[in-house]
Amino acid sequence: IDAAGMVAPPVELGQRLTRADLENGLRKIQRIAFAPALTPELIAQQTALAQEVLAGWWSLFLAPLQPWLARYTTVLIAADGLMHALPFAALYDHPQRCYFCERHAILLTPSLALWPALSATEHRTRDADRAKVLVVGNSSRGGARNALPETVREAATVGELFPAAA
Numbered sequence: 001i002d003a004a005g006m007v008a009p010p011v012e013l014g015q016r017l018t019r020a021d022l023e024n025g026l027r028k029i030q031r032i033a034f035a036p037a038l039t040p041e042l043i044a045q046q047t048a049l050a051q052e053v054l055a056g057w058w059s060l061f062l063a064p065l066q067p068w069l070a071r072y073t074t075v076l077i078a079a080d081g082l083m084h085a086l087p088f089a090a091l092y093d094h095p096q097r098c099y100f101c102e103r104h105a106i107l108l109t110p111s112l113a114l115w116p117a118l119s120a121t122e123h124r125t126r127d128a129d130r131a132k133v134l135v136v137g138n139s140s141r142g143g144a145r146n147a148l149p150e151t152v153r154e155a156a157t158v159g160e161l162f163p164a165a166a
Contacts, residue, residue, distance in 0.1 A: 017060070022082055025053040029087070054092035054099070062091055062100065074105040 032038075032046035062069065069075065077088055088108070089101035100106065 017057075017082060017086070019082055022085055025057065026085065026087075028053050029090075051092045051094070054087070054090055055094040057086065058091040058093050058100070061086075062093070069104065072104070074107060075100075076107045076109060078109050 029050040032043065032050065079086065079088070089099065089106050091100040092098075093100065093103075096103075
């Protein structure tokens with residue numbers, strides 16, 4: 001229930017996803033990381049395959065919640081069982097051509113019962129956490145140096161988001 005009194009229908013997520021379906025989908029998504037040579041064509045092909053899987057999960061789990069999701073910028077998720085392995089941030093809204101994390105800040109908690117305690121701890125340590133940030137960019141892949149050159153640039157960009165840590 002939100003502040004305006006909107007009530008989302010319960011979504012029995014775990015009953016919609018079998019372990020085999022989850023594992024098969026995750027394998028498809030991970031193929032890009034294990035490709036022998038990352039050509040632009042292969043990256044595009046593997047990305048499209050991953051987006052297909054992620055869009056299917058979006059349709060199952062998040063599309064039914066659109067009237068509620070559209071009203072919020074932050075979503076708190078308390079996954080259970082198999083759902084812990086679901087990459088919620090990467091779920092792909094195919095009609096909008098965007099990932100879930102591009103429209104919402106996503107908070108994961110192991111249990112809604114724990115959220116008040118975790119949230120209070122986060123608020124107490126927020127200023128200290130902003131001052132201490134570790135960003136790692138490893139450009140080697142399978143022993144080959146500089147195989148992923150954009151990772152170092154990406155890490156530097158993320159580091160710039162935290163000027164107090166510089």
